[in-house]
Amino acid sequence: MQLLFTILLVIHIAGGFTGLISGTLAASVKKGSRLHNFAGKWFFVGMLTASLAALVLSNLPGHHNMFLFSVGGFTLYMICSGYRFIFLNRQLKHKPVSFSFPDYSIFLFGLCFSLFLIGIGISSLFQKDSFGIVPGVFGMICIRFVYLDYVMLFRNTEMKKIWLPNHITRMMGALIASYTAFLVVNIHFQPTWVIWLLPTVAGTVFIYYFRKKYSKS
Numbered sequence: 001m002q003l004l005f006t007i008l009l010v011i012h013i014a015g016g017f018t019g020l021i022s023g024t025l026a027a028s029v030k031k032g033s034r035l036h037n038f039a040g041k042w043f044f045v046g047m048l049t050a051s052l053a054a055l056v057l058s059n060l061p062g063h064h065n066m067f068l069f070s071v072g073g074f075t076l077y078m079i080c081s082g083y084r085f086i087f088l089n090r091q092l093k094h095k096p097v098s099f100s101f102p103d104y105s106i107f108l109f110g111l112c113f114s115l116f117l118i119g120i121g122i123s124s125l126f127q128k129d130s131f132g133i134v135p136g137v138f139g140m141i142c143i144r145f146v147y148l149d150y151v152m153l154f155r156n157t158e159m160k161k162i163w164l165p166n167h168i169t170r171m172m173g174a175l176i177a178s179y180t181a182f183l184v185v186n187i188h189f190q191p192t193w194v195i196w197l198l199p200t201v202a203g204t205v206f207i208y209y210f211r212k213k214y215s216k217s
Contacts (some may be wrong), residue, residue, distance in 0.1 A: 015049030023043040074138050117139030
């Protein structure tokens, strides 16, 4: 079991490091450029690997870790839903968008996970644990995007208008999660929820900037 833990930990760190570097590069260059697309693909692969490894690691006997589980699940939902919008937009160029199993699976996963995070947050706060703020905030962010997924899937929203803002926000959300994990592991500060939420606050400013910039174009 210890060997499995070590292997998964190495995979998780390698994926997270790849995602952190490539995601920062993708966010720094012109959107739609070759470099952006190249870095974006590596960001998706890196964060997908890191988040899946985190979900397994956090549930191994003797290694239960709510920190890993929360960030892993949040990242998995954001990265998959954000990357999926690229596929849906490309599909739109050839035929009307039709949703399939991956779209509904991502929606259901996001719904279940967001409710789980909100439940954990409320439970922790009732026990006077201020750290409950963290899963609560992540859960509320997550369920907001789940609602947007619901609108997209069941209310015939025009894909052409929504794909780019959703892609930007969700991929940036996954990048924020990777910075959050990096800071939490390497910086020790009390109260801990400040370090957890600081990247979210800073990242929201960048999300607003990119959405406004590319919505105009």
